[in-house]
Structure formats: C-alpha cells, structure tokens
Amino acid sequence: MYATKQPSLRIKQADLKCKNGCGYFGNADWEGYCSKCYRNHMDKERQRKSNQSQHGDHSKATSFSKFEEKKRQQSDKKTKYFLPVFRKPSSLKETGRPEKYIDIRQMNPDADKLLAEFISAYGEWGEAVRKDFLKCVHSFTSKIIHELDFKSADELADIAQNYYNSYNNRLNNNTVYQNVTPDVRDKLLDFFERYSMVGLYTFLFCPPSTNDEDKDLSIQDRIRKLSWVNAHHLDCCISETSIEVRDLVYTAINDLLGMDSMKAPQEKLACVVRCCRSVVEVLQHCQGGPVSADEFLPALIFIVLKANPARLKSNMLYVTRFCYGARLMQGEAGYYFTNLCCAVSFIENLTAESLNMAQQEFEAYMSGEVTCVSAWESALVACEGMHQLCEHLSLLKGLSERMSAVKDDTQKLKDDMRKLKEEINDEVTSVLERTPLVIKPRKTIFPLTMEFLKSLPPLPEKPPIPDKGKEVEINQDVDTAPKFYQQNITLTQMGLSDNKPKLQLDITPCVNLPSASVVKPSLSTDFLSVPSPAADKSIESITPDDNSYLGLSKINYDIDFSDISAENSIIEDLGESRRSPTMSFTPDPFSPMGTGCPIMQSPLVPSAAEMPRVEVPPVRKNDFVLPFLEEIEKEDTKKETLLDKVEETPTICLPPPIKPTEYTGFSKQGSRIPSIPCNTGDVSSLNLQQSAGSSKDTN
C-alpha cells in the first residue's frame, strides 16, 4: 500500500523546473514554464493566433493586437495575473458554456456562499426563480469575460448596465417572476448585481486597460500633500477636542477605509453610506440640529483627507461603472456617493482660494516649507497627546490595581503562612503539653510488667521504694521491673489529673520522686557511677551499653520499638531473664528499655527545665548526643505518655494495658502496636482471614 502510493507523491526536482530549461522553477499555472518564459511563450502564441484568425481583416487586427500589446506592456505587472483568464476564454471560445461555467466557479470562491445566501433568502420563490437567476448571472459573467479582452472598461460598464436593465425587465415581465413581490424583485436585482460582481471583481476592478491605478496614486499623493489641511481650513465645525466626536471621526474613517475590502459595488456603497452616517453624527454632536449639505460636504472632505483610503479612485470608478445606474442615481446611497465624488473632486481641484488662504501660504504648505503651526493644530496634537495620556493613565491605573491586589494577596498569603506556622507551633506545643513524654521501652515491657505484676502478687505497690532505698546493689534484672512499677506509681501519684505535665515533668518525677525518697539518688548515682567505678557484674554488663553512648542505647530503642514483631520474643526473653537472673546479658536488649530510661532522662532534666539535678553535669558531657537524645526523647515522651495513660488504668483497676481511651492521636498507634504482635503470632491465620475476606469480596 505504502509502496504503491509513494511514487505518485514524489516529484522530481527536474519536473519543477521551467520547461525551457532556463534553470528557474516552473509552475503548473504557467504550463510548466517559469514566469519569464511563460510570458514570452504566451506572447508568441498570441501573435500567431492573431495572425491566423484575423487574416481576412488584417489591417484592423494587427492594429488591434498592437494596441493590446501596448496595453499589456504598460501594465505588465498586472497582466501576469490576468493572463490565464485572458487566455482561457479566448482560446476556448468554441467549447462554450461548460468550460466557462467552471471558470466562473473557479474564479469566484464566494459563489457557494452567495448561492447559499440566495437560497436562504429567495428559495421560497421556487426552483424556477433560482434557475433563471443563475442562468442570467452566468450569461452575464460569460459575456463580460468574453468581452474583457476587447472592450474598454467603459464599454464593459455599458454592457453591465444593459444586463442590469434587461434583468430588471425580465424580473418585471417574465412569467417566472410573476409571483415575486416587487420588493423582492428589487432585492433580486441587487443580488443579481452582487452575485455577478463578486465573481467578476478580479477582472473589473481596476482593470489593466485603464489608468485607474495611476489615478489612485495621484489622488493618494495629493491627499498626502494636503495632510496639513484641517477642519478649520474647510470651515467645518468638527471639534476634535471631544472624545465622542473623535471616536465618531475614527468610525467614519474606518468605514471609508473598509470600502476597499468589499467586492460588490453595493457593498462598497454601503461602506460609503455608513461613513457618511457617521459624519452626520459627528456634525450632530458638534452643532446639533439637522445637518445640511453646507456642513456635511466640508466634513466629508475632511474625513476623506484624514482617511486617505487606498485605491480610492479605482473604487469609485468601479462603483460608478458597475453599480446599477438607477440605484446609484437615487436614494441615500446615491446621494452619499455623489457627495464622496464631490469631496474627491474638490480635493483634486483644491486651491488656495478654496481654503480661503493666500496663494503664498498655500504653496508654502504644499511644498512642505511650513508645517502646521497653528494653535488649532498644536491643540490637536496636544489633544491627541492628552488622549494617549489618558489611555496610558487608565492602563497604569488598571495595572496598579492589579499590582496592589497581588500585593494584598501576597500579604494575606504571608499572614496565612505565619498563622499556619503559629498554629502548627501551638498545635505541636499543645500536643506536646497534652501528651507528655513517655519512655518507649515501657510500652513493650508494659504487658509483661502487668502480667508480671499480676503473676507476681508479692510485689506490693509501695514496697519497691523501700526496696530501692534499701538496696543499691539490688539485682539489676529484678530492679527494672520494680523501677518501672515504681515509676508508674510515682507518676500516678503525681496526679492523674495532671494530664499535661511538661516533658521534663514527666521524666523528672520518675527520677525525681525516687531521688526524693532517697532511693533514686542511689539509683541515679548508681548509673552515673557506672562509667567511673567498677560496679558489680550486672552493672558492668550494662556499662558497655552506656559507655557506647546513650545514643546507641537509643538506637536500640528505635529498633526495638519499630521492630514490634520482636516484642513477643522480647517478652519471652524478659520472662526468661526473669526466671534466670544469671543471664545478665540477655536482658541487654531490653536493658535500655528498662535501665535506659533513667539515663536518658537525665539529659532532659537540665535541658528542658531548671530542675536542679545532681546528675546533670556528668551526663551532659555527652554533648553531641544531646540532639539525638532530645529528638528521641520526644518520641519517648510521646510513648511515655501513652504508657502513662495506659498505666493510669492499671493502678486503678488494672484493665488490659492496651486500651488508650483519651489519646486519640496515639490511640490508633497504641492499640495497633500491641495488637500487631498478636497478629504476628498467627500471620497465617490473619492471611487466611484476609484471603478469605478478599475471596468473599471477589465472590
């Protein structure tokens, strides 16, 4: 498929070149020649043809062809575009209608649009009307195209006028149109003109056989030279200082300029009418009352001078030639068009006298020696400047408004951001206040502790304190549990109502209270003394942990905490360790959980509050650990609070530890954390459940 298509799409470079081989590129429209060779070719062709066909009438023909040649030479540039058209009708004279029909269609890209318009507007009058209309249009356009080569523009205009007249007669007398109302007949006539002229525009507008173009250039030049003429010179009362008037003047100028873009004479006329109506409005604004021709004509002249429309003469001649004469000579459009003709004529013949000025002054203006220096003119300039100034000011105003809006929004955003920051800070602090520091290990240990406590009824609530007080060298392994217990108790004693004890408060009590009860100092000193003196074995076993910095123990925490699945094992370990106190090393993993808490708390004490603590300085020497500690301690506090909360209940009625009731923020986590170990126990069952659920779902 692709292969078959490709060759047809490919054009060789040589195919694009001129057939004469001159090296330039050719064009299909020029029969494969380049522009220059084509012209030569056509000239030869024409010569040959005129010699052949006009043989009998030799003298006349040659003279005519010479005339044609001369004309072509004159307007060489234009001829190029018209050549294909000239050629076809003349060369295909015999083939007749079908070819011409195609021609007309081709050269009139608006034909379809016009036809659609025709059908929508006059379709109701029946197929016969439409057919007849199109027949007339085609005969008219064919006729014009036939004659195009041999008749002058004025003769063509006569032909056109005759066609209009005959179509008008046809409209009024032919049976096809007998049902059409006179109103519509008029419109049909207009449409006939429009339809034909839109198609013929290219050939009839500024035809190469005329010197319309020269006239255009001369009038344009003339108007340019007269650019200094102002309303005052023309005794015209246009006051350009008024914004409304100026806008209307611009509207009028625009309408006049729009004339050149229209194709049908009627449309051009309509532009003139619109322009003139604007002029009338201008005068209305300036003087009020009905506008008479005495005022209208100078104003129109002024507008024409200021507009300097393109191809003004060509347009006017085109309208005069090819607009239905009867239309042009009557009605508003006719009147205004006549006025335009007058204005142009006046401009062409303008003298010093007609402007009421001295010949010398006029010549000075015309030669450009003197430029407009009148107060009026400078006022005009100033006015225009003011106008621009106003526009710019309004633009600036709008910009500054938008700017301030942006500024406000930025400020608002800033405030919002600051507020948000504050809110977050407040929230964080309030959350921190609400959720005091909890030591993480407690949670993992807690179930054990509770179980342990339950399983070990001998441990009383208070006894540990004396216990501690009594014994410094108490077994560390055993010590942990009571210490936690004790801490819990102290915390609960501190007052459960105190829901928002500060970070340090949370911790300090743990350490503080015992110390107050003489037990803690020993304990703390015990820990502090760890690095320096060699304590009993059990302590030594811990020291490595401590010596390897608190941070390390901290890291252990994290691992322990995050690795919740290991909790069970830890508990088991703990249990084992409980049972076998000799295994001093085994508790190590959770020794940070247990013993680590006081140690870590110690740095907090000084950092957070001015609680005078004896143990502070020594621990503080681990400066670089502090950030770590603080960070992790915060987590710890959170966890601690959770545990504390959990702990509260056990002291009262000892419900299952993992039932946080108040702390929604951590309730989820808290409830989840212990539950996971349970799940991890029977992951398979969970999976099974899940799979069962999913299968159910799928089912």
Added chain:
Amino acid sequence: MASATNGGESYNFKVVLLGEGCVGKTSLVLRYVEDKFNSKHISTIQASFLNKKINLDGNRVNLAIWDTAGQEKFHALGPIYYRSSNGAVLVYDITDEDSFQKVKSWVKELRKMLGVDISLVIVGNKSDLEKDRHVTLEEAKEYAEKVKALHFQTSAKLNEGVEDMFLALTQKMLDDAKKKKAQENLLIGQNSQRTVTVVDDEAETTKRGCCGSN
C-alpha cells in the same frame, strides 16, 4: 403587482436644491418634508437628503430631494450633484441681490449642461422679510419666464408657498416625464426613470395634494 392598480404609475424624481449659502435651502426642504421650521423640533438628524412621497393625479411620485453645499468654493461641484436630476429648485434670498445673481448663473449652467430635460423652479425665500427686500418680485418673475422656469415666493418660517412650490415642480416634472415617455415610447430612458418602485398604498386622495407625509 401593486404598480398599476388604478392606472397611475410610480415615478422617482431627483430634485436638487441649488443656491447660495444661507438662503434657506435646508429650511425650505425641512419645512416641506417635516413641516417644521425651528431646528430644535426637527427629528431628522440630516437634512441633506430627504425623500418625500406624494400622490399626484393618481401617480405616485417619490421625490428625492438632494441638498447641495451652497458655498462658493463648492460651486464647481455642481455638475456632480445635478447630474441626471429631473428638477432643480433654485433658491435665492429676496433680501440678498447677490443670491439672485447666483441663481442666474446656476440657471445658465443648468440650461447649458442639461438643456430642457430639467425642470427649474426659482424660489425667492424669506418672503416674511418683505421690508428688507432687495430683489423685486417683478424682476424675478420676468427672469423666470425668460428661462422657462417657474417662480415662487416662499417663507419657510411662516410656511408660505412651500408646498405649492414643490407640487408645481412635481407636476412639471411629471408632465415632462410623460411627454418624454410618449416620445420615446417604450424605450427606456438613460436614467431609467421608469424603475417601478412600491409606494405604500395609502388611501388615494382624489384631490390634488400631498398625502404621503411621514
């Protein structure tokens, strides 16, 4: 369809108003078309081109009245205005001798350019300013007769003779047109005055007069 129900026909006549500036051309036409004098009361925003439909002897006539700029500097533009017009109203101010001289030059020009194809009416306006009259009625009438033109004295301010003047002109144009048509028989005139237009079918007044006021 509606063109020949009562044997009458429709005519379109183009009438140009010529005359020096400030002789009252615009006032005259406004008085005729709007029947108002004071410009404050006139609804038309432009008085330079006005249409008037009248019914004359069963013929519907549409008068297109073209005002022209009267300033001397625009005099040369006259031919463009009066080209292919059927009638001309030449207005002078009875208090201004110069304006009458201007009328004379217009008449000369029109007769030279258009011959007898154009119906002329010479109008001495501002007849209410009788005390300041500088152009005598006799002189004007004499001249008008000489150039085969009608003559009227009017006062746009007092609404004297305005309608009569226009009616007389229309009658003359109608007669000329009919004469011309009879001569040319079915040949269509160069300006195709025969273009059939529709006139609103108001009640036909049998008497000679205007019925189509707006």
